[in-house]
Amino acid sequence: MEKKAENRREFIQKSARLSLVLALGGVGGFALTKTTKDEWVWQIDPFKCTQCGRCESDCVLAPSAVKCIHAYDLCGYCDLCGGYFKPDANELSTAGENQLCPTAAIERKFIEEPYFEYIINEDLCIGCAKCVEGCTSFGNGSFHLQIMHNICLNCNECSIARVCPSDAISRVKSNEAYKVKGDFTTNT
Amino acid sequence: MKNRAIIIFLILLAAISVFIIIGDFKSTRPDKQGENPFDLNLDEYKDVAPELIKYKEVKNFKLDIKGLAGISYDNGNLYVAGDSSVQVISLEGQLVNNFPLQDEPYCIVANLVKIYVGNENTVSVYSSDGKLLSTLGPFTENSVITSIDTWEENIFIADAGARKVYRFDSDGNKLGEFEGKTGKDAQHGFIIPSPYFDLAVNTFGDLWIVNPGKHMLENYTFEGSLRSFWKASSIKIDGFSGCCNPAHYAFLPDGSFVTSEKGLVRIKVYKPSGEFDGVVAAPKKFKEEGYAPDIAVDDEGNIYALDFDKKMVRVFELKQTGL
Structure with missing residues (x-):
């Protein structure tokens, strides 16, 4: 009789522990899903961008x-x-x-004969891609567009991505939030 | 009563239809973009006045070779380098010979007895039947060999990565190198923003080297002293535009320059003095934002443009002017 009572007690204790573990697991899983979901942000693939001008307007x-x-x-x-x-x-x-830039957002700085450095003033840049088009057409394509995550609202549906004609905007993981051109680029 | 309901229904249907049509008209979906107010319109520079075009395309032939790298003319044949082989092609487009390469080619030049193929940091020397004779280099870690030419016993090699020109003799001994600096205190020599750095020796034995970042063609002694130069920096038809042009060039038999540009792709002729002479092929002949064609010229002055985008050799002849 005592043994039966012990077994019942053990069973209840085990069930309670299991329920607790399941509940904690569920809450943790839910939190993890939320966290993972929030880790995705919108970004432009500069190699797909066609400088259509919609980033500025949309x-x-x-x-x-x-x-x-x-x-x-x-x-x-x-x-x-x-x-x-x-x-x-x-x-x-x-x-x-x-100057090509409609808002004079590019600063031209003399380095040494005959080299000049070009610095973007983000506060003035409107993302029209006019300079990107000029650089891509005649230069090495070092100017390119990116969504700045200190400004972007990370909308559920990016209004630019919806109208981008070259499908250049997609969600990327926030720990790799920028697709900056660099060594991996191809010659033009 | 029944007719009235039908009329109301039709009016509603018409209103919905008008609403849908207006909605579609005003839609900004990807295939319905209006005019881009920030568009960089280069159309006016793509149109060339017909009287400036002095050459006509007389034929072209498709190439069955991947990864095109360069073209050269020698002794009645064209030599085209690709990913893994060199094709020797007659001026009529017939394949004469074909031999494999050991490394990925970047440029090619052929003379009567040897074929020189520039690789990333070496130059492979082949016999005319495709046997590897020797290798020059390796040069530097950053080397990118973009052009080679020969004159008598001299071999000149343009290295865009190291921004240098190397000079070798025909036995493979290095005779010197230079960076295009006009003096010891000069801050820069060749300005090469991207891997386009061409050189050639004309029929009079003059070594001319492109300084692409300055839109210049510079004449050097074989030892590397600057003798003269000319410059044409403009997006207009008589100049070179962009960061690094001309990307390729070759000489006509009279010493005139045939230049090929990237960005706004076009082929033009400049007189030996550097004065603009005329247009061979206008930008509309090429793919928009395509690659600058490599150039070869035969003994008659016909121009062979290696069109990397269309994978073909395009042949241009001087138009006959009315007498």
């Missing part, structure tokens, strides 16, 4: 969360930069009428 933010970034290891530091100067620029100077 982001829910104004100005867009898409900005031009510069892969310095790819840049030729050219005097005649296709991303900085208008094709018909009168001279290679920083005068406004010679």
